[in-house]
Structure formats: structure tokens, C-alpha cells
Amino acid sequence: RKTCFVERMLFCVSTELVDKCIGSRIHIVMKSDKEIVGTLLGFDDFVSIFLWKFKAITPEGRRITKLDQILLNGNNITMLVPGGEGPEV
Amino acid sequence: LDLSKYIDKTIRVKFQGGREASGVLKGFDPLLNLVLDGTIEYMRDPDDQFKLTEDTRQLGLVVCRGTSVVLICPQDGMEAIPNPFIQQQDG
Numbered sequence: 001r002k003t004c005f006v007e008r009m010l011f012c013v014s015t016e017l018v019d020k021c022i023g024s025r026i027h028i029v030m031k032s033d034k035e036i037v038g039t040l041l042g043f044d045d046f047v048s049i050f051l052w053k054f055k056a057i058t059p060e061g062r063r064i065t066k067l068d069q070i071l072l073n074g075n076n077i078t079m080l081v082p083g084g085e086g087p088e089v
Numbered sequence: 090l091d092l093s094k095y096i097d098k099t100i101r102v103k104f105q106g107g108r109e110a111s112g113v114l115k116g117f118d119p120l121l122n123l124v125l126d127g128t129i130e131y132m133r134d135p136d137d138q139f140k141l142t143e144d145t146r147q148l149g150l151v152v153c154r155g156t157s158v159v160l161i162c163p164q165d166g167m168e169a170i171p172n173p174f175i176q177q178q179d180g
Contacts (some may be wrong), residue, residue, distance in 0.1 A: 029130075029148075031106030031157055078104045079128075080152040 027084025030076045037084065041069070092117045095163065101123075102153060103160040111164050112151070119156030132156055 026072075028036040092114065100112040102123065112125030130150040 008104070029108070030110070031104065074154070075156070077154050078106065078108055078157040079110070079130075079154070081128075081148050082150065082152075084148065084151075 025083055027081040028072070028077055029079040029081070031074065031078050036072070043074075090121075092123075092161070095161070101160075101164045104153070104157045104159055105159055106157070109133075110148070110151075110153070112148075117152075118155070120136050121158050123148070123153040123155070123158065123161075125153060126150050151154040 022040050024040065025037065026040045028038075030036070090160055095114045096116075098114060099111060100114050101109065102125070103109050109131045110125065110128050111131075112128035114123060115123040115126050126149070128151045129145045131145055
């Protein structure tokens with residue numbers, strides 16, 4: 001399954017890739033040490049703001065906060081890992 | 090800017106905020122968003138944010154946001170050199 005995912009990536013980047021991730025788990029790595037794991041609800045292309053249903057947030061202090069729904073500003077996003085587990089706690 | 094020469098090659102990417110990662114470039118777009126496969130993130134020393142440690146972690150397939158990318162270079166062909174900025178103190 002992962003191989004098929006990579007092949008799809010050959011033709012689609014950025015928004016198309018994230019679009020395929022809607023409804024499934026995604027792991028977000030911020031510019032700072034914060035990371036987020038949750039279910040992607042949707043995103044906005046121009047404003048780069050992503051909508052999430054969060055399961056956990058793990059800041060650098062290794063605290064876990066669980067939130068239901070948040071709107072995450074895309075300005076500080078560094079990496080998106082579709083299907084990612086997040087950092088080990 | 091043409092990144093097609095790096096497709097299917099391993100590249101090293103540095104981000105705003107000090108993160109570094111390397112992976113095989115699978116795709117990119119004009120906004121410099123990148124798709125990397127087999128991504129490894131290099132972890133920084135918690136005491137000195139600018140020093141890399143030996144620690145790495147596997148991330149797999151990731152999308153790197155172009156707004157956060159500050160440097161892209163090939164993983165191969167890099168070697169450590171003595172610090173060229175250290176001034177010699179005379180007298």
C-alpha cells in the first residue's frame with residue numbers, strides 16, 4: 001500500500017497530496033518543536049490553513065494534550081507526514 | 090529554479106527553525122513544496138539549538154512546506170572542512 005502511495009506522489013505534490021490525506025491520520029511537524037497528530041478534516045489552499053480533528057499534541061516538554069477540533073495556521077508548518085504516528089512519547 | 094535534476098536523488102533540506110532532514114526527492118512544485126520519501130530527520134542538541142546530534146528519526150513519506158525550506162542540497166558530495174571563519178589572533 002505504501003508503494004502505491006509513493007507512485008501517486010510522483011505526479012502530485014503539495015495540495016494534491018494532502019488532499020488524498022483527508023479523512024485519515026496525519027502527523028504535522030512545526031517549525032518549532034511542536035508536533036501534532038490527528039485526522040485531517042480539510043484545508044484551504046490560498047491561506048494555507050489546515051483544519052484538524054486532533055488526537056494529541058506533543059510540545060517539546062513532552063506533554064500530551066488532546067483536543068477535539070482546531071484550526072491550524074499553516075504559516076508554521078514544516079513537514080506533513082501522511083499516516084504518521086508522531087514522535088515516541 | 091529547476092529541481093528536476095534532483096528527482097529520485099537523495100537531498101538534504103534545511104528548514105526555518107533549524108530542522109534538517111534528508112530523503113529521496115519524489116516531487117516538487119513551483120512553491121517549493123517537496124515530496125520526500127524515506128525521510129530521515131536529524132535531531133538537534135537540546136542544549137545548543139544549532140548543533141546536530143547523532144540522533145535521527147525515520148519519518149517516511151513526507152510533504153515539506155516550501156514556505157519553511159531555506160536550503161536544498163544533494164546529500165552526497167558534502168564533507169566537513171575546518172571552520173574557515175575562525176580568525177587567527179596575531180600578537
